[in-house]
Amino acid sequence: MKNQIKIFCPATVANVSCGFDALGFALEAVGDVMTFTKTETKAIRITKINVDSLPKETDKNCASAVAKIMLEDAKANFGVDIEIHKGYKSGSGLGSSASSSAGAAFAINYFLNNYFTEQQCLKYAMYGEQVACGSPIADNVSACLLGGFVLIRSYEPLDVRQLPVPNDLMVSVIHPQIEIKTQDARDILPKDIPITNAITQWANVGGLISGLYENDYDLIGKSLVDVVAEPYRKTLIPNFDTVKEHALNAGALGVGISGSGPSIFALSKGLTTAKAVAEAMTNVYKTTDIEYKTYVSKINLKGVHLID
Amino acid sequence: MKNQIKIFCPATVANVSCGFDALGFALEAVGDVMTFTKTETKAIRITKINVDSLPKETDKNCASAVAKIMLEDAKANFGVDIEIHKGYKSGSGLGSSASSSAGAAFAINYFLNNYFTEQQCLKYAMYGEQVACGSPIADNVSACLLGGFVLIRSYEPLDVRQLPVPNDLMVSVIHPQIEIKTQDARDILPKDIPITNAITQWANVGGLISGLYENDYDLIGKSLVDVVAEPYRKTLIPNFDTVKEHALNAGALGVGISGSGPSIFALSKGLTTAKAVAEAMTNVYKTTDIEYKTYVSKINLKGVHLID
Structure with missing residues (x-):
């Protein structure tokens, strides 16, 4: 396992016309690149971010907020430095906060050697949405984390399904x-x-x-x-x-x-x-x-x- | 082609919980048996029906009403005698009028050597629902006529899709x-x-x-x-x-x-x-x-x- 990883976090389209609050899919050509570095201190830091408008404070940035709660819940004895390179603007309707949240959930679970299940990672990413937008919505983070076309069948309990994607x-x-x-x-x-x-x-x-x-x-x-x-x-x-x-x-x-x-x-x-x-x-x-x-x-x- | 046919017209379950007004399926073990006999006069008659509660007048019984309009639209030079053996009660929520309407659409199109498309037959069966219940609803007649599990994706234009049915x-x-x-x-x-x-x-x-x-x-x-x-x-x-x-x-x-x-x-x-x-x-x-x-x-x- 590496101590530093670089990940691609796709932009996502939620709702998909008829599927308001229930459907979403991920994009291949648009997304963020995030770099996570495992550190010996327990600090979680946003060390770099290529836009000024997003918060850098651990509890306010959705990526670091997700990282913090996951590391706490897993009683991890390490921290992370996070670099965020946004590939598209926030406020676009393309799930910018979801990319950061899902990216953090993926990266932290990588460093934790898959301590959490996919379902748990989804919930942590939803927590990131809560931090960013005030509501733990699942459609963008599910599409971002799992890829493809997703259906949020239920929130209580959370039930996310992947749908097939025609080739063309x-x-x-x-x-x-x-x-x-x-x-x-x-x-x-x-x-x-x-x-x-x-x-x-x-x-x-x-x-x-x-x-x-x-x-x-x-x-x-x-x-x-x-x-x-x-x-x-x-x-x-x-x-x-x-x-x-x-x-x-x-x-x-x-x-x-x-x-x-x-x-x-x-x-x-x-x-x-x-x-x-x-x-x-x-x-x-x-x-x-x-x-x-x-x-x-x-x-x-x-x-x-x-x-x- | 025969001058007399006997058909099974399945009972149907519409709505299927979440699919209110959009989903339906047909049953194998419950339904009506109808006998249609081609006649030389242009009359459309209900000659037999095993329950007293249903109308026998051509324009009021949904089966004969469907038969009449189809034969008129096709400018047919024959009529039909219709025997209806209801296998389950009307007012059950199992699509009783749909069975009669879809049965009539099927039988008349048989005698017309498939003059009408499946889509047209569906619309005639929906007309039967209009006669019986005051509303041209498509879910029961579609499930009855086509069989299986159906989705009414749209009414305008009518777009009915068949869904797969797991074996068990x-x-x-x-x-x-x-x-x-x-x-x-x-x-x-x-x-x-x-x-x-x-x-x-x-x-x-x-x-x-x-x-x-x-x-x-x-x-x-x-x-x-x-x-x-x-x-x-x-x-x-x-x-x-x-x-x-x-x-x-x-x-x-x-x-x-x-x-x-x-x-x-x-x-x-x-x-x-x-x-x-x-x-x-x-x-x-x-x-x-x-x-x-x-x-x-x-x-x-x-x-x-x-x-x-």
């Missing part, structure tokens, strides 16, 4: 560089929804999951419908309808809001289409003065993993 | 012989539901469908949760909670209300358990003065089919 399923993401606070994105949603909309939503969750198992790209696309969150949250994202329309015209199977936004994701069959979709989305924002970043990616099947 | 999946049903009007069962439900309950529901729909694909009986059982309709509708079914508890204790994977009730269904792994579950459910009603019927069945994979 590709993701295009555009991140308009505006800030949406998760709390605002939550507050804009009604607490009660019409039962008819709920039925539409779970029928589409059923269709999406069936489509993943059947490699049925057409069914996947048809099922990428969100009548619950998107109608409200899209009002926080400039040009959402136009981006969606252009992405669909360019061949996307479906388009939705990534997490609570502002990033917009599209699923496509094959790299060529995914690139054309990304270009179509880009062309919409090119006409505005909003800055943006665009990504094209496969779905990451590994989750957090060692690199180098 | 068995059904126990108890039908307390009380009457619940579909309209009452509808009226008791709130029009709006908490978004948190909706999330629980679609997470479980995801789990159930994943369980069907994975042959994961444990996951199927865990996913048979209904926080939307059951809490309200169970108040219309005497001893529901006790029946559920005893069925689960006897080894059932999960228990729920069949359609809008009053029948209660349980899914089990294997025939031995399904029989023990049926007995446990029976024992509850034995202590009451409510009459009941109990069934143990495989899931019917054929749907409506020719017999003899």
